[in-house]
Amino acid sequence: MANEAVIVELLGNGGNPILYNCADGDAFPKGTILKLSDNREADLSAADGNVCAGICAMEKVANDGSLTVTAFTNGIFDLKDAGAGFTVGLPVTIGGANLVKQVAAGEAETGAMLGFALATAGAGGTEEIRLLIGKRY
Numbered sequence: 743m744a745n746e747a748v749i750v751e752l753l754g755n756g757g758n759p760i761l762y763n764c765a766d767g768d769a770f771p772k773g774t775i776l777k778l779s780d781n782r783e784a785d786l787s788a789a790d791g792n793v794c795a796g797i798c799a800m801e802k803v804a805n806d807g808s809l810t811v812t813a814f815t816n817g818i819f820d821l822k823d824a825g826a827g828f829t830v831g832l833p834v835t836i837g838g839a840n841l842v843k844q845v846a847a848g849e850a851e852t853g854a855m856l857g858f859a860l861a862t863a864g865a866g867g868t869e870e871i872r873l874l875i876g877k878r879y
Contacts (some may be wrong), residue, residue, distance in 0.1 A: 745840035746773030747797045748820040750870055757814035759799050760875075764811045769804035773797060775821070775840050775856075776813050784811050790824075790843065792836040794856035796875050815875035823863045830862045834871055842871060 749757075762776070762784035770776065776784040777792035784795040796813025824837025828844040835854040837843030845855055856873060863869040 745822045746771055747775060747840070748773065749797075749814075750818040750820060752814060752817040754816040757797075757799065758816035759812045760796060760815055761810050761812050762795055763809060764802060766807060766809060767804050768802055768811070770798045770802040770811060772799065772801045773840075775836060775842075776811070777836065784813055786839065787836045788839050790835075790837055791854045793854050794836055794875055797873060813875075815873065817873050818860065818870050819873055820868050821871045822868045823866055825865055827865045827867065828859045828863050828869075830859050833858045 763782050764784055770786065775787040776795040776798055777787040778795040779785050796815040797819055799812040799814050802808065802811045821842045824841035824843040826843060828834055833845040833855045834842040835845050835856055856875060857871050860870040860872055
C-alpha cells in the first residue's frame with residue numbers, strides 16, 4: 743500500500759491501542775488507516791466515509807495465523823489529503839485508501855470523523871492530524 747500514516751506523537755497510554763478482529767488472510771502494513779467493520783473487525787480503508795478503527799500499529803502478514811490486529815486510536819500522525827485540502831482545526835474523515843479529507847456537512851453524525859487537522863493542507867498535501875477515535879468532539 744501507499745501513503746501510510748507516520749507517527750508524530752502517541753498520546754494517552756501509548757496511543758491507546760485497541761485490539762480488533764481480522765481475517766487470517768488480511769495484510770495490513772504498519773501505519774495503514776483501518777476502517778471499522780461489524781463484529782469489532784478492522785479492515786483496509788477504501789472509500790469516503792468509512793468509519794475509522796484507528797492506525798495499524800503493527801504489520802499484519804496475510805495467512806500468518808493471526809486473527810487480531812492492533813490499532814492506535816489516540817495520537818498525532820502525518821496523513822495525506824485525498825485531494826481537496828483541509829483547514830486547520832476542522833474535523834477530518836477517511837477520504838480513500840490511506841487518505842483523509844475534511845468532513846462534509848452531515849458526515850459528523852455518521853461517526854465517520856477520525857480527528858482534526860493541526861495544520862492546513864493544500865490539495866494532496868500531507869499534514870499533522872490529531873487522531874481521536876471513539877471520542878465525542
